[in-house]
Amino acid sequence: MINYFTLLPSLIVVLLMSQTSVLATKTVADDLGESESPIDIMGTVADHDYFTFFGTKLYLPRIFLWKDANGKTQFSTYKSTKKALASGEFEQIDHVIKPVNGSILVDFSLTSHLIYFWFGLGALALYIVFAGSRYKKGIGTSSAPKGALQNLFEVFFEFVRDEIAKPNIEGENYKKYLPYLFTMFMSITFMNVFGLLPWAATATADITVTAILALFTFFITQFSGTKDHWQHVFWYPGVPLGVKFLMIPVELIGLFTKPFALAIRLFANMMSGKIMIIAILGLIFIFNDMYGSVAAYSVSILSVAMTSILYVLKLLVALLQAYIFTLLSAVFIGMAAEEHEHDHEHYDHIHAEQSV
Helix, strand or coil, X not given: CCCHHHHHHHHHHHHHHXXXXXXXXXXXXXXXXXXXXXXXXXXXXXXXXXXXXXXXXXXXCEEEEEEECCCCEEEEEECCHHHHHHCXXXXXXCCEEEECCEXXXXXXXXXXXXXXXXXXXXXXXXXXXXXXXXXXXXXXXXXXXXXXXXXXXHHHHHHHXXXXXXXXXXXXXXXXXXXXXXXXXXXXXXXHHHCCCXXXXXXXXXXXXXXXXXXXXXXXHHHCCCHHXXXXXHCCCCCCHHHHHHHHHHHHHHHHHHHHHHHHHHHHHHHHHHHHHHHHHHHHHHHHHHHCHHHHHHHHHHHXXXXXXXXXXXXXXXXXXXXXXXXXXXXXHHHHHCCCCCCHHHHHHHHHHHHC
16 A cells, blocks of 8 residues: 655645745736726736735735845835835836836745645645545555545545556656656646636646646656666667767757646646636626626626536546646656667668668
């Protein structure tokens, strides 16, 4: 029986993403100068400097490491964007807050996407601790699992193990990567599901988040690479000498296109789903603004019905995208960790005959 507490180290690794993600430069929208349009789709899905809960805005701290005009490094913290602007040290240009005299080195500010990123990982941590405590007591080991939550945990864990890790990672090596793959699958699932809440933000609809997730897969893949893997990158076996030199840039580009595709695929799918729901619901406000309340009530029947259907599809997409990301991660890791067999003598013999 696999010790489920071995999943916790992988969770701690993924938790580091939340701190790393704030290092990227980001545009944070706030309610200062919002659009007068009846619906602002991009403004709704953008990262914000406040956390919305049942229509109430809770403004988040702004934390900056910046350099003033004299070249002195400053570290400033404010309760909100308004407080930062009121200090006179910062100004807002095109919804981006900047020092009046100086430049920002690193923006450590909390944002709505980062908060829901933490929510997703926090929910996963609680779930793993709950499941681990059950197994430690013998529930699920010496007896059958009890309760919907533990049975669901079993389903997800065995699915990742039997359908993702085992088929794509050679031999017993899958056990080494299973905690990471399970953590990745569950964390993306939780973040996607949290994004279904009407007032919530979808953390995976932020390219910063998906890029960090993809980078972890990239680094694990490269560190897992065997001698054979790197031989395929820098000196592809079994091909003529001239082709070997042509393959080097192709293989090097391939190393980076894989994580890039992971990040863009997850980001684009989650962002597009959120935009679609907002656009369909936004028809109510657009019709109200253009034709009055009667038209708005009429179109609301269709909008709400379509949105309800989309929510069911989005729940399936939330699981599907987590599966695809984890599956491709397992494929990339498995390809790098796999040992290939090449019949070099056979190839050399054929090449010699062709030369004659």
